[in-house]
Amino acid sequence: MKLSRAFGKTLRKAPADAELASHQLLIRANYVRPVGAGIYVFMPLGYRVIRKIWEIMAQEMMAIDGQEMWMPNLNPAALWQATGRWDTVDVLMKVKAGGGREYALSATHEEVVAELCLRDIESYRDLPRMVYHISKKFRDEPRARGGLLRLREFIMKDAYTLDPDEESFDAYYPQMIQAYHHIFERVGTPAVAVQADTGSMGGETSHEFVVPHPEGEDTYIACSQCDYAANVEAAEFVREGEKPAAPAPLVKVATPDCKAIADVAAFVGVATSQTLKAVFYWWWPLGEGEENGRFIFVLVRGDLDINEIKLINVLGGGQLRPAADEEIRAIGAEPGYASALGLDVVAPGFDQPGVFVIADTSIEAGGDFVVGANDEGYHFTGANYPRDFTVSQIADIAQADTGHKCPRCGAEIQAQRGIEVGHCFKLGTRYSDPTGATYLDENGQPQPIFMGSYGIGLDRLMATIVEKHHDEHGIIWPDAVAPYQVHLLHLGKGDDVKDAAHKLYLELHRVGLEVLYDDHEASAGVKFNDADLMGLPWRVTVGRRGLAKGTVEVKRRNQKERQSVPLAEIVSFLKSS
Template identity: 30%
Template sequence: MRLSELFAKTERRPPKNEESKNAKLLEQAGFIQKLSAGVYTFLPLGLRVLNKIENIVRGEMNKAGGVEILMPSLHPKENWEITGRWQAFDALFKTKSNFGGEYALGPTHEEVLYSLLKKHISSYRDLPVYIYQIQTKFRDEKRPKAGLLRAREFRMKDLYSFHANDEDRDKYYEVMKKSYVEIFKKLGLAAIPTTASGGTFSELSLEFQVASDAGEDTIYFCKKCNLAINKEIVGLNSPKCSNCAGPTKEIKAIEAGNIFPLKEKYANDFNLNFKGEAGKEKLVSAGCYGFGTSRVMGIIAEVMSDEKGLIWPNEVAPFTLHLIAVGESPKVKKAGEKLYADLIARGGEALYDDRAERTAGEKFAEADLLGIPLRAVVSEKTLEKDSVELKERNSETIRLEVIKTFLEKYDK
């Protein structure tokens, strides 16, 4: 993509109406734009990052046997009354039809999925099933001041697994745990599996926490085992690590994902049962596996950035290469255009700063702000050696590389 085609402009300074680092950076760099507190538009670069995160998550869910669907956001009041959450769920947005009927705006989808599955599950032969969606969710947050970390409208992957018994559910829980570890590895994000409270559903859940001072959670972290326990379920003092019995450190962290057994709670509410092998009716046992895809975009901005701007991991960067032509001589312009065309022809993902009206300094500063992993510059000087000047966003080292060699890396 050419920067000249990108309507979304960067700003010289962070926005004044944001408190959080992720929102300041992402807005200044033109990835997102605030509509109102906790409600953001994903601009072209931001949408590309979000799509990449969601495709990584989708790939791992598919590998784990997940089947993708898309559930609605308008949930009938009746469904939420069945679970008692029409009243009990604090952050529920509600709306009314002019023609009768009320809806909740879906913040989670048990109320929809359990009622949907009554048609499809009747025998042990119908189990297990693993169903997920990647979708927009709504929560009436009291203080939506943390940018993408705590928004009123946000994107999320939620998978629900349904089983004939608890053993099978526990087995799949381990499968999902591995999927989550794999997702964070692909995202290039260090996540700490953290034992936490299961809320109303179960004794325990497993959170994937990312260490950050911006976090709302306090966890006791064992670096050696990469494990932690959430402060909410321990006493006052730092506990020993549950694995190595070594000391833990108290740190702030942001929850990026959360998996926990729903057990038979909603199956009981919706009377979702099945005929077992012996012919006896049983309630379906379930697990729930959430992952905040837009929140993870915010987390990456929080923990992977410096005073100059964002630093995207390669796998989720909006583009993998930021190409800059410096100088307005016909020779440089022609070389820049040719290099861009050659990259695109090879399937490279390049953002090309082809704008004539900016100085080299402005272009470099903007490249740092946008945080694309690799910067390639063509100028009179580099062309003397048929080369591009390469610099990784995450390093100060600058090196020349012959254009031909550089392009060969993009050969399919």
């Protein structure tokens, strides 16, 4: 490809709203162009990178018996209504066609795959199977930003496994995990597989693939000694502490102007871990209004924070908002001085009357707590569970953080930042049950198909590659995904220099090397800056001085050194490098 014929140009400055390096560089280097918030055009260079990533994914999927398909972007509403996701996935884009027909713009294709199973999977002989496709997806992303990292229209590689039972699924799942590791290693972004929340996908368990990066939006927990790793939304940890051998008596004490945990702990003279924090929410089911919800009282040790994703999962899904002060007082509690003491706490059973109190397991790891007295300006000391108060349910609802102890080995865990680049879901029968996707087993009895779902965002991965591979001058593409292998340019005027460069361009093409030839008439500084910005692995410069010696200058993008290579040997040099 000759740059003089290229569509688009490099830019000296990045857009003012571009904060991340990948956002700035991909626009400046003419790889992508925005046409709206979260909507991008992939320019010719950018599309070549996408195709390289695409091919790597296809190779790894085929290596584990995957079959590539092409699936529709328009999904009939009935498919999503059957699984209950039409009204519960708030980022689902919907369109209405003539005659009132409604469709979902595909965000994912579990429903479509389940529909295919109804028609094409009949017996156990048709299982197991793995299919995948790479196509556009859509998401009504409320915070489209960060360049290619958070999009409304994006490119996904989605795979789906169909198994006769969980045993068959569990035997195959590690192969997919390994294939994902291979993909990320090949493109230059080794990833950590971490346990994760299943979110709107549902199912039993899931793993995220996270590329460690200080600017990443995802937080995950990793053990300093063993291989335990989990997204912060799902991470577990050991609650340290012991119940007192001889519990102290319950005593009401004045604590003026001590609404915050830190203030009351300092006033009473205890650690925050010896206090209990009361937090209040209004909860309601997805797809329904707030009027169908109920008040939720959440209790956690004062040195910990509530993980709202864990809390929502304990509640069986739904939505939360902070409760208003008047709602808190309506149950007999006092904002800033609240506790479960003296309240009409509902017995286990969500539909029972009374105050529903969910407590973190940390209330069992300690005692003689300082808690609110439900009286402004007062707290109790010496509060112990279950002697002094009851709760409706105890569950893991606290957020893991640096310094906590690993649930597997007891060593210290650390919170780290990263970019999520892939996700694997053990769906089980989440989609086959409501759609009736079954097969006949060896006894002729219908059984639900056991499903798995696996996704990687190609554009997000492209941005992540740039985040991991760049310097102050521009992008540094790993060889496997670079749009071209060689950035060829000529310096100096004169037909002899141009002719030599053009001849080399044709020869490199002839032997199968991918070449981007900067045939512009521009200064060395401009051409070198563009080469560094675009980030191709090799820069080959044909100049008058070198030609006089029968050499060309060669520079590797990720190295500072330059070297002279005989012109007669440059083709073999590049092919062997």
